[in-house]
Each structure stands twice: as C-alpha cells, then as structure tokens.
Amino acid sequence: xxxxxxxxxxxxxxxxxxEITGFNSIENLKNKRSxxxxxxxxxxxxxxxxxxxxxxxITLVESKNHKHLEKANTIIKACLPHANKSFRIGITGVPGVxxxxxxxxxxxxxxxxxKRVAVLAIDPSSTITGGxxxxxxxxxxxxxxxxxxxxxxxxxxxxxxxxxxxTRETITLCEAAGFDVIIIExxxxxxxxxxxxxxxxxxxxxxxxxxxxxxxxxxxxxxxMADTIAINxxxxxxxxxxxLAKTEFTRALHLYPKKTSNWLPKVTLxxxxxxxxxxxxxxxxxDYFEITTSNNYFNTKRNEQNKFWLIQTIEEHLKSEFFxxxxxxxxxxxxxxxxxxxxxxxxxxxxxxxxxxx
Amino acid sequence: xxxxxxxxxxxxxxxxxxEITGFNSIENLKNKRSxxxxxxxxxxxxxxxxxxxxxxxITLVESKNHKHLEKANTIIKACLPHANKSFRIGITGVPGVxxxxxxxxxxxxxxxxxKRVAVLAIDPSSTITGGxxxxxxxxxxxxxxxxxxxxxxxxxxxxxxxxxxxTRETITLCEAAGFDVIIIExxxxxxxxxxxxxxxxxxxxxxxxxxxxxxxxxxxxxxxMADTIAINxxxxxxxxxxxLAKTEFTRALHLYPKKTSNWLPKVTLxxxxxxxxxxxxxxxxxDYFEITTSNNYFNTKRNEQNKFWLIQTIEEHLKSEFFxxxxxxxxxxxxxxxxxxxxxxxxxxxxxxxxxxx
Numbered sequence: 001x002x003x004x005x006x007x008x009x010x011x012x013x014x015x016x017x018x019e020i021t022g023f024n025s026i027e028n029l030k031n032k033r034s035x036x037x038x039x040x041x042x043x044x045x046x047x048x049x050x051x052x053x054x055x056x057x058i059t060l061v062e063s064k065n066h067k068h069l070e071k072a073n074t075i076i077k078a079c080l081p082h083a084n085k086s087f088r089i090g091i092t093g094v095p096g097v098x099x100x101x102x103x104x105x106x107x108x109x110x111x112x113x114x115k116r117v118a119v120l121a122i123d124p125s126s127t128i129t130g131g132x133x134x135x136x137x138x139x140x141x142x143x144x145x146x147x148x149x150x151x152x153x154x155x156x157x158x159x160x161x162x163x164x165x166x167t168r169e170t171i172t173l174c175e176a177a178g179f180d181v182i183i184i185e186x187x188x189x190x191x192x193x194x195x196x197x198x199x200x201x202x203x204x205x206x207x208x209x210x211x212x213x214x215x216x217x218x219x220x221x222x223x224x225m226a227d228t229i230a231i232n233x234x235x236x237x238x239x240x241x242x243x244l245a246k247t248e249f250t251r252a253l254h255l256y257p258k259k260t261s262n263w264l265p266k267v268t269l270x271x272x273x274x275x276x277x278x279x280x281x282x283x284x285x286x287d288y289f290e291i292t293t294s295n296n297y298f299n300t301k302r303n304e305q306n307k308f309w310l311i312q313t314i315e316e317h318l319k320s321e322f323f324x325x326x327x328x329x330x331x332x333x334x335x336x337x338x339x340x341x342x343x344x345x346x347x348x349x350x351x352x353x354x355x356x357x358x
Numbered sequence: 359x360x361x362x363x364x365x366x367x368x369x370x371x372x373x374x375x376x377e378i379t380g381f382n383s384i385e386n387l388k389n390k391r392s393x394x395x396x397x398x399x400x401x402x403x404x405x406x407x408x409x410x411x412x413x414x415x416i417t418l419v420e421s422k423n424h425k426h427l428e429k430a431n432t433i434i435k436a437c438l439p440h441a442n443k444s445f446r447i448g449i450t451g452v453p454g455v456x457x458x459x460x461x462x463x464x465x466x467x468x469x470x471x472x473k474r475v476a477v478l479a480i481d482p483s484s485t486i487t488g489g490x491x492x493x494x495x496x497x498x499x500x501x502x503x504x505x506x507x508x509x510x511x512x513x514x515x516x517x518x519x520x521x522x523x524x525t526r527e528t529i530t531l532c533e534a535a536g537f538d539v540i541i542i543e544x545x546x547x548x549x550x551x552x553x554x555x556x557x558x559x560x561x562x563x564x565x566x567x568x569x570x571x572x573x574x575x576x577x578x579x580x581x582x583m584a585d586t587i588a589i590n591x592x593x594x595x596x597x598x599x600x601x602l603a604k605t606e607f608t609r610a611l612h613l614y615p616k617k618t619s620n621w622l623p624k625v626t627l628x629x630x631x632x633x634x635x636x637x638x639x640x641x642x643x644x645d646y647f648e649i650t651t652s653n654n655y656f657n658t659k660r661n662e663q664n665k666f667w668l669i670q671t672i673e674e675h676l677k678s679e680f681f682x683x684x685x686x687x688x689x690x691x692x693x694x695x696x697x698x699x700x701x702x703x704x705x706x707x708x709x710x711x712x713x714x715x716x
Contacts, residue, residue, distance in 0.1 A: 073706065080700045165705050172703065223613065224582075252610045255581065306697045309704035310711075317712055318676045339664045342438045345530065346664050347523050348431060350671035 039071050043078045046177045049116075051150060054177045058152060061169045076169055079176035084302070086118075086175045087289055088182045090196040092222065093206030098232045102206060102272040103183060104140040109278050110181055111148040118150045118179040119143070122160075122167055122186045122196050150179065161316045164195045168309065171199065197225045198305055201298060202288055204281070205229045207249070209242035223249075224256060227265055228284050234269035235276065242269050261297045263288055322357065331356060397429050401436045404535045407474075409508060412535045416510060419527045434527055437534035442660070444476075444533045445647055446540045448554040450580065451564030456590045457543060460564060460630040462498040467636050468539055469506040476508045476537040477501070480518075480525055480544045480554050508537065519674045522553045526667065529557065555583045556663055559656060560646055562639070563587045565607070567600035581607075582614060585623055586642050592627035593634065600627050619655045621646055680715065689714060 042060075045053025060072040093099050107117045119140075143149045152170065171182055184200055186192045197203050205226035223229070229249050234242035249267040259265070266284050270277030292298040322328060335349035344352075400418075403411025418430040451457050465475045477498075501507045510528065529540055542558055544550045555561050563584035581587070587607050592600035607625040617623070624642050628635030650656040680686060693707035702710075 076703060077706075080703065084700060169703065169705070248609065248613065251606065252613045255606065255610045303698060306704050307694060310693065310697065310707050313705055313708035314680065314711060315673070315677055317708070318680055319673055322672065322676055335668065336665060339668065340661060342442060345434060345438065345527065346667035347527070347671055348435075349668050350675070353668075353672060354675055 039074050042071075043075055046075070046079060046173060047082060049178045051177075054150070054173060055152075057173050058170050061173070062166050072169070076172055079172055083172040083175035086171075086180055086182050087202065087285070088171065088184065088200040089285065090184050090186065090193075090200035090203045091206065092186050092193050092196065092203070093232070097206045097208055098272050099185060099206060100140055102230075102232055102270070103185060104143045105272040105275050105278050106281065107140075107143045107149055107183065108146065109275075109282060111143075111146050113282075114148075115180045116148045116150075116178055117143075117181045117183065118152070118174040118177075119183045119185065120152050120167055120170055120174070122163055122184060122192045150174065150177075159316075160191055160195055161313070164199070164309075165313070168199055193222050193225065198308055201292070201301065202285055203227050204285075206232050207245070208233055209238055209245035223252070227259075227261075227263060227288060228281065229253070229265065229267045230270050230277070230281055231267070232270055232272055235271035235274050239269075261292050261301070262295060263291060263297075325357070327356060328353060397432050400429075401433055404433070404437060404531060405440060407536045409535075412508070412531060413510075415531050416528050419531065420524050430527070434530055437530055441530040441533035444529075444538055444540045445560065445643070446529065446542065446558040447643065448542050448544065448551075448558035448561045449564065450544050450551050450554065450561070451590070455564045455566055456630050457564060458498055460588075460590055460628070461541060461543060462501045463630040463633050463636050464639065465498070465501045465507055465541065466504065467633075467640060469501075469504050471640075472506075473538045474506045474508075474536055475501075475504075475539045475541065476510070476532040476535075477541045477543065478510050478525055478528055478532070480521055480542060480550045508532065508535075517674075518549055518553055519671070522557070522667075523671070526557055551580050551583065556666055559650070559659065560643055561585050562643075564590050565603070566591055567596055567603035581610070585617075585619075585621060585646060586639065587611070587623065587625045588628050588635070588639055589625070590628055590630055593629035593632050597627075619650050619659070620653060621649060621655075683715070685714060686711060 042053045042057050046057055057072065057075050060068045060075065063069060063072070091099065091103060093102075103119055107119060110117045140151060144151055167184065171184075174182055184196050186196045203225050205222060205228070207229055209231050231242045231245050231249070246267050246269055253265050253267065256265075268277060268280060268284065270281060272278065289298065292301070323332070331353055335344065335353060338344040339346055339349055400411045400415050404415055415430065415433050418426045418433065421427060421430070449457060449461065451460075461477055465477060468475045498509060502509055525542065529542075532540055540558075542554050544554045561583050563580060563586070565587055567589050589600045589603050589607070604625050604627055611623045611625065614623075626635060626638060626642065628639060630636065647656065650659070681690070689711055693702065693711060696702040697704055697707055
C-alpha cells in the first residue's frame with residue numbers, strides 16, 4: 001500500500017496511526033509504556049511478597065498466548081537474581097496414602113516455625129483433563145487460610161515437558177516472592193516423579209504399611225530416588241504394621257549403593273492426621289540440607305539440574321520436530337511393520353527415515 | 359573429459375577402463391561378481407553354521423569401512439528371516455563376581471544339553487581402550503574349545519550406541535548361524551546394563567554374598583532389571599553368608615511391583631567353580647521362557663525392543679547432529695555460564711540455542 005507516511009505526532013480518529021503506517025503512534029507508545037508498567041508492577045509486587053501479583057505472573061507463565069509468555073519471560077528474568085534461595089521438596093505417594101493431609105500438617109508445622117511455604121503440583125492427569133490433585137483445596141483448609149502459605153494447583157500443558165517448564169518457572173517466581181520452602185506434589189504412578197526429582201533438592205516418598213503395600217503400584221525406581229521414606233498413617237491399629245514396614249524398608253534401602261550426596265536415605269513413621277512424626281521429618285530434611293550444603297552437593301545438584309533441563313528441552317524439541325512431520329509419521333509406520341515381519345532391522349529403518357529429512 | 363567411449367569388452371594395460379571412461383569394464387564386472395559371490399558365500403556359510411564365515415561377517419559388521427558396511431547390510435538382510443529364534447540372555451555383575459567362570463560352566467552345561475551357545479560382550483571400556491573383558495579367553499578354555507560354542511570379544515566403537523548396534527547385528531548373524539542361546543556379558547558398573555537389558559529376553563545378575571556386598575557398586579536400577587539374581591561363590595565358608603544374602607535379596611525384590619511379564623524375579627545360589635546350582639539356573643530360565651512365550655510377553659518384548667532401537671537410533675543421531683555443531687558447542691558453553699550465574703533460565707537458553715539452527 002502506497003500511503004503517505006504520517007509523523008508519530010499525528011493521530012487519526014479512533015484508529016491507531018501505527019495500524020495505517022506501521023509506525024509507532026503516541027497511543028502505541030502509551031500502550032507499550034503501560035504494558036511495561038504493568039510488568040514492572042508485577043515484578044515489584046512479587047519482590048514485595050504480594051500474592052496477587054505472584055498469582056497473576058504465574059497465570060502469564062501458564063498462558064498459551066505469545067504476548068503473555070513474552071511478559072512472563074521479562075518477569076522471570078527480573079526475578080532470577082532473587083530466586084534460588086528456597087528449599088525445594090518433592091513429595092510423592094500413590095492416591096490414598098494421605099498426601100493432602102500430610103502436606104497440610106507438614107505445611108502448618110513449617111509456617112508455625114515462621115517459614116513461608118508454597119505448594120505446587122505436577123499432575124500428569126491434568127495434562128489431559130485440566131484437573132489437578134490440588135483442585136480439591138477443601139482438603140487443605142487450614143493451609144489455604146494461612147497467610148504464610150501459598151497453594152497453586154498444577155499447571156496444565158500439552159506435555160509433561162511443558163508442564164515441567166511452567167512449574168520450574170513458577171518455582172523461580174515463588175522464590176523471588178520470598179517463599180522459604182517450595183513443596184512440589186506429584187502422584188507416585190508415572191513419569192512425573194522423575195520430572196519432579198530433577199527439580200527438587202529433597203525427595204520424600206510417602207508409603208502405607210498395610211499388607212501388600214510393596215505392590216501398591218509405586219513406579220519402579222521411585223524408591224531409589226527417595227531421600228526419605230515416611231510411612232504415613234502410623235497410628236492406632238496400623239502402628240505395629242508400620243513399625244514392621246519401617247524395618248523392611250530400612251533393610252531394602254541398605255541394598256542400594258550410597259548416594260553421591262553422601263546421604264543415607266532414612267525411613268520414618270508419621271501420622272499426618274494425628275500430627276505425629278511430622279517434626280522429625282522436618283528435622284531429617286534440615287539435617288539433609290545442612291549436610292549437602294556443607295559438602296557442596298546442594299549447589300552441584302542444582303547446577304546439574306539446570307544443565308539437565310537445558311539439554312532436555314533441546315532434545316525434546318529436536319525429537320518432536322522430527323517425529324511430528326507427517327511424512328515421517330507415515331513412513332515410520334511402514335518401517336515398523338517391516339521390522340515386525342523381520343524384513344529390516346531397526347538400524348536400517350532408522351537410516352532410511354533420517355535420510356528422508358536430509 | 360571428452361574421451362571416446364570404449365566398449366565394455368576393451369581393456370587397457372594395467373588400468374581399469376572404468377577408471378578412464380567411468381563405464382564398467384569386464385574386470386570391474388568380474389570384481390563385482392566376485393564381491394557378490396563372496397557375500398553370497400558368507401551368507402550360505404552362516405546358514406550352514408560355518409564359524410569362519412560367521413566370524414568374517416561379524417568383522418564386516420564391526421568395520422568402519424563404508425564398503426564393508428554395505429556388504430554387512432546385505433548379509434544381515436539375508437540372515438534376518440533365519441534369525442530371532444534364540445534365547446538371548448544378558449549376564450552382568452561387577453568385576454570379581456566370577457562372570458567368566460560362570461559363563462564357562464553355564465555354557466558347558468548348555469552345550470552338554472545339546473545347545474549351541476554364542477557368547478558376546480558389551481564392554482563400555484572397550485570403546486576407549488579397544489580391549490575386552492572376553493579378551494582373556496584363557497579363562498574360558500573349555501568353552502573356547504567346544505565346537506558348539508562361539509565366543510566373540512566385544513565390538514569396539516565410538517559410542518555405546520555404536521557398540522550396541524554392532525552387537526545387535528551380531529546377534530542376528532549368530533542366530534542365523536543356528537545358535538540356540540546367545541549370552542551377552544557386561545560389567546555391572548555403567549550404562550551398558552540398560553543397553554544389554556534392551557536387547558535380551560532374560561537378565562541375570564550375578565552377586566556375591568560377602569559383607570558389604572550391597573555396596574559393591576552395582577549401578578542403581580540394575581537390581582530392578584534382574585529377572586534372576588544368582589549369588590555366586592556360594593561354596594565352602596561362603597555358603598552361610600550366601601544363604602543369608604538370598605533371604606535379604608528375596609525380601610528386597612518383594613518390595614518391587616510385579617513385572618509386566620508376570621514373572622516374579624528369583625534369587626538363587628550357585629558356585630560356578632564347583633558347578634553347583636548351574637542346572638537350576640537353567641531351569642529357572644527355561645521356566646521363564648515357557649511362561650513368557652505362553653502369555654506372549656516374549657514376542658511383545660522383542661517388538662518393543664525393536665521399536666526402542668529404531669527410535670533410539672534416530673534420537674541419538676538427531677542429538678549428535680545438533681550438539682556436535684561447533685557453533686552450538688561454543689554458544690552452549692556461554693549459555694551454561696549464564697545459567698550458573700542466574701542470568702538466564704535453562705528454557706530461555708534452550709530457545710536461544712535452537713534458534714541458532716533455524
């Protein structure tokens with residue numbers, strides 16, 4: 001379009017000059033300024049521990065809108081120098097183990113000690129249903145009302161990687177907002193534990209002592225990730241079984257090699273509902289932080305986690321770019337069929353598919 | 359070059375016509391025919407259980423020469439319809455556990471039962487030193503001399519992925535050569551167990567019962583992969599400790615969830631040097647094959663392994679292509695530094711690096 005260029009000072013009625021000329025109008029500049037102001041306000045809000053500002057910023061992080069994400073990135077960048085100062089605790093256990101009650105009791109214990117506690121969740125099911133294990137906040141009534149606690153239902157996303165990214169960025173915002181302890185909850189049934197494990201400093205596994213507990217469906221490998229196993233509902237008639245389970249788990253943990261952290265995983269009993277054993281779990285966690293910060297494992301681990309997330313994000317992108325190509329998808333199916341009928345090897349098939357993209 | 363074209367029948371002194379004209383000369387056709395004949399001879403040799411032909415074909419598979427690899431692919435393709443009929447058994451355990459003696463005794467037990475046994479190895483250290491745990495064949499004297507046994511030192515390669523590919527292709531050749539049982543040995547200290555686990559039907563972990571055995575340095579997760587744990591050197595003064603260890607491991611294995619194969623991992627005692635308990639290990643393995651073939655887990659697992667290797671090969675290629683780019687390597691270092699000093703997040707850094715390639 002050959003239109004006469006208007007100066008940035010000229011204005012037309014109702015229509016932004018930039019829409020006509022492509023140049024910035026005063027109005028546009030004003031908009032930009034107000035957007036910057038809004039972002040600045042959110043940043044200073046977060047740094048002043050304003051929960052409303054924090055919540056709004058997290059909503060930006062979770063948005064799918066490109067402009068929101070740009071804002072989110074600005075906010076995160078500004079928050080980064082103020083982040084990284086909390087203890088990040090992962091808590092997992094199958095449904096029925098009493099996670100909500102545990103987090104409520106544990107969270108209250110921490111706020112009573114003067115800590116500020118944020119509770120986030122990674123819920124793989126929420127990537128499909130949009131739901132969240134923390135959605136049912138009625139289970140954490142006391143914690144919800146506590147002004148030193150902040151509970152945020154899990155981010156939803158198209159992939160666990162996407163959810164993980166949002167949760168990691170939310171951790172940064174919560175830390176900048178001065179939370180001392182970040183609890184990240186997940187259900188002990190899927191891939192999400194590994195994801196959570198790679199973003200926390202300490203990993204707590206909740207177990208039950210009832211018969212057949214070993215076969216509760218905890219994913220293989222989760223026991224190995226645990227820094228402590230807490231046998232919950234160790235009360236009333238359960239107490240004897242819980243004590244037995246403690247012995248069993250202690251024995252089992254001894255079969256594993258020493259962790260690089262020099263930390264020997266503990267097994268402990270608790271009853272969240274009766275508020276028993278909660279303080280000693282916090283003592284264990286405090287010990288852990290003391291040991292791992294003094295031997296520098298704490299920082300080493302965080303650095304490794306950062307590297308992991310960098311490499312992981314790149315790799316996931318490279319894979320999805322390749323495998324989401326329609327041509328590759330069609331040919332992949334054909335090659336899999338050929339492999340199944342012993343007409344080709346996985347390696348020859350891989351070479352063939354890679355050559356299609358060259 | 360404007361040269362008069364010579365017919366395929368013409369020949370020049372000492373120089374192949376094809377070198378002058380780019381056309382095939384008789385000599386060249388002869389060469390081609392003899393190459394085809396050679397490949398054909400190797401194929402029929404393998405199918406006729408000729409060990410020399412098998413060894414030569416494996417050497418082609420392991421070669422870095424492009425022409426050799428082309429031949430290897432032709433041979434593998436021809437062997438594929440005759441492969442897939444063996445039991446593939448992975449055996450691991452830390453150095454000192456008595457793997458060589460075990461494989462010798464176990465192998466002899468199988469050949470005595472009329473089986474033909476091939477022993478391969480995946481040795482991560484061999485990728486660096488070119489050495490092999492099977493290099494010291496003196497430890498398996500009886501098996502080396504057995505005409506129904508074939509021992510092949512591990513392939514070397516630039517990466518575990520490369521070694522794995524060569525081993526997988528070697529399995530195909532051994533199967534086409536009529537071996538009933540393929541044993542793949544590895545040292546229980548690294549990534550190679552996962553690699554071996556993904557190419558065998560049955561995974562046997564050798565352990566010792568001596569004090570501190572739990573901390574022998576077996577990699578985390580290997581116990582979970584084991585279909586059976588055999589406590590070796592259960593003889594003489596060791597017997598009591600071995601029995602105790604058996605109880606411990608049985609207990610520990612019960613803490614894991616049931617495997618999808620419906621197979622409950624077993625713990626058993628053996629003394630390879632005294633040839634005790636070897637037969638019951640083969641009984642366990644036979645039971646395993648019976649159970650898993652009747653519930654179709656056997657085939658399902660092999661199909662999944664094939665898919666795994668296809669996807670794995672593609673992913674490894676995509677990653678190495680990206681990360682081996684000099685520009686990416688330089689910028690990656692810079693971004694890692696920025697992450698360490700909290701100036702960027704892993705995700706922003708990943709986006710930045712991915713954009714460099716677009």
